[in-house]
Amino acid sequence: MERGAPGVDFLEVHTENFVAPGGASRQMLLDAARRHPVSLHGVGLGLGSAVGIDWSHLKRVRELVDAVRPALVSEHACFSRVQRHHEAMHAHELLPIPFSADSLALLASQVDTVQQALGRQILIENLSAYVAWDEDAISEPDFFNALAAKTGCGLLLDLNNLLVNALNRGRDAEAAVLDCHAWLDRIDAGAVGQYHLAGHARLGDLVIDDHGSQVGEEAWAIYRHALGRIGARPTLVEWDNNIPSLQKLSSEVARARAEQGTLDRALIAPPPLRLSARNESAGRSGRVGHAVATMQEADDAAE
16 A cells, blocks of 8 residues: 555455454555455355345445445355244355256346345356356356356456366366366357456365465466457456565566556456346346345344
8 A cells, every 4th residue: 555566457365254334454454445346256155045135245345335436346156144933144164055046047037136235236156166066057158158148247267177177076187277268269258357366275185275475377278268269358367365575466467467468468357347138127127226226125124
């Protein structure tokens, strides 16, 4: 904050670290937002949770979005809340959802609700998952393509998550990279609004998405393929553990910029909101107004 961050185009923070109103942390984020575009990356809504949306948390997210006016807002394709003993319990973890028609319908409905409540498009990120569901019936890229088409949401492609999942399926490094290339070849490029890059760790036979080291060469190879197939997008280097100096972080940003520069193409901004037939019919029937009314009811209950 004192010296600035040369070469850094935008900052991303976890939404839940700043949802509490007032205080030094919130003020620091507001100060940072005056210097850089800010991306709010949520980990708490759990939009694939069958128990439904946590309206009190969504209210806090909306208040933060209104205060910060971020360039991007994103969440994960996951569930985190379940019903137990007549109460909703939060796992405080990003748990994988089935890639099924029922799961898609649930996630799409709740993404719709959040976009209407926030009054803007959000991006949904693919997950690093260490288990799979017997109910999986749709390929992951087809699932995300359908989600974007149904809701008009954008996609946040975490390229390290793709790599971690491929490695944990028992693929060697070379085969894992090719699997990730094939995944990217099937995604709707027009829906992609952002990339994440990160390092990972090996724990015996298990690969962990720990965000605690430099981006590996395999992930850079996947990024190059994404740039060629999809195009440049705002790119974040995630580093949440064993955080190094700003100089080292900046060198990772410089590497991402250099990879983009090899294509000799202009930076492509996130795609505009694409209203789906679902959204358009909602507007005609007053569905957005219903969502606002529901948020007002949540406000009243919270107060």
